[in-house]
Amino acid sequence: MTQSIVVQVGQCGNQVGCRFWDLALREHAHVNKMGEYDEALGSFFxxxxSRNRACGVGGRIQHLKARAVLVDMEEGVVNEILQGPLGEVFDSTQLLTDVSGSGNNWAVGHMTYGSCYREQIVDTLRKAAEHCDCLQCFxxxxxxxxxxxSGLGTRVLSLLEEEFPEVCRIVTSVYPSAEDDVITSPYNSVLAMKELTEHADCVIPVENQSLVDIVSKIKHMSDGGIPGRVIKRDSTIISGESGLSGAEKPFDAMNNIVANLLLNITSSARFEGSLNMDLNEIAMNLVPFPRLHYLVPSLTPLYTLADVSIPTRRLRPSLPFVSWNQEGWKTGLCSVPPVGHSHALLALANNTCVKSRFMELRESFTKLYRKKAHLHHYLNVEGMEQRSFSEALNSLSSLIEEYDHLDATKGKLMRDAARLSIAR
Known part of the structure; x- marks a missing residue:
């Protein structure tokens, strides 16, 4: 059995990570009733x-240590996790924190903290890797x-490529909404995207506004007063009262969706199934062009209504594929559904629909950069140069052009097909 290590960076990364470990423990406890330490559990823990009985909740979780590295330059969230019900799951030697934070400045995270903590980060990653017999993925x-x-997170990503070039790097990136309250978020996002494009094997983009909309829609539906429209406590967006999660927090529902996305991606590698899928096969099958590795996730069901049975879905006999990746298809069938559900379906799609979001991001960046707004905060950081902004913008524009080219190819193929049809 292969192992994977989860690297959580920043406030958002650690909050999502906390939900991931809570739900992962619940999932394994639900499947592994006897509490035995088995291969499935060993993939993440x-x-x-030495007595071998380690799985479960409550008194026995102190025998498990998560294969995790927690990094944050403002220690509040990590301290809260350590003082909470999941605190004993994390190895104190695999935590790295500071007190001052990065001040919403990519350069501070990437340049200042990235340089200052480089050796400690590498040492922490190596220690986590040494506990693995067959490390497959970060x-x-x-x-x-x-x-x-954005800053230190992408610096860690480049260090992962340096130190573990053969190990797959799958990045879950939470993108800000257009109305984000951090004024410099377009700078941070575009600077980070250059690093993601160059150093990640796969990027799974998750937009913050989409999570807000999903949770709001489900809440509105469940509060509508219609009989039976009550969401079960074990649904994806609900933490449940397992004894691990504690009191529900405002962002838990949103973070649970992302955490369940990661659990679904890895379920076929952790549990038995009629058609297992290796994590390395995601990039192998879905990324025909190295830079175009942004995979759009779709997950269903996101909730289960009380006393309502949902009919089992069926894949259509034929599905449309993008013209430039006609054979990019990989299926994994796992025998263990998420807790609270009878079935689940996760789809990762590599197509050009991400281009529109990247164009919006470029526009927001250009509005700030044209006025040189807040630029001095970045240029005052040692090691940061103004050309970093133009290079990041060029990298994003080049990425958009590559998607444009594929869109044009698709249009040409459709026109050619139409001409052939008329000729007949």
Whole structure:
């Protein structure tokens, strides 16, 4: 059995990570009733109890240590996690914090903290890797709009490529909404995107506004007073009262969706199934062009209504594929559904729909950069130069042009097909 390490960077990364570990423990406890340390559990946890009984909740979780590295330059969230019900799951030698934060400045996270903590970060990653017999993948969780998540998060990503070039790097990036309250988020996001494009194997973009809309829609539906429209406590957006999660927090529902997305991606690698999928096969099958590795996730069901049975879905016999990746298809079938659900379906799609979001991001960046707004905060950071902004903008524009080219190819193929049809 292979192992994976989750690297959580910044406030958002650690909040999502906390939900991930809570839900992962619940999932394994639900499947592994006897509490035995097995291969499935070993994919994300290591056992520090020689008696071998480690799985479950409550008194026995102290025998498990998460294969996790927690990094944040403002220690509040990490301290809250350590003082909470999940505190004992994390190895104190795999935590790295500071007190001052990055001030919503990519340069501070990437340049200042990235240089200052470089050796400690590398040492922490190596220690985590040494506990693995067969390390297959690093999952990096971070946000794009702040300073630590975007700046230090992408610095950690480049260090992962340096130190572990053969290990797959899958990044979950939470993108800010258009009305983000961090004025410098367009700078941070575009500067981070250059690093993601160059150093990640796969990026799974998650837009913050989309999470808000999903949770609001479900809440509105469940509060509509219609009989039976009550969401079960074990649904994806609900933490549940497992004894691990504690009191519900405002962003838990949104973070649970992202955490469940990661659990679904790895379920076929952790549990038995009629058609298992190796994590390395995601990039192998879905990324025909190295830079175009932004995969759009779709997850269903996101909730289960009480006393309502949902019919089992069926894939259509034929599905449309993008013209430039006609054979990019990989299926994994796992016998263990998420807790609270009878079935689930996750789809990762590599197509050009991400281009519109990247264009919006470029426009927001250009509005600030044209006025040189807040630029001095970045240029005052040692090691940061103004050309970094133009290079990041050029990298994003080049990425958009590559998607444009594929869109044009698709249009040409459709026109050619129409001409052939007329000729017949």
């Amino acid at each position: 290591r056992n520090v109890d 999952f990096l969780i971070h946000s794009m709009g702040g300073g630590t998540g």
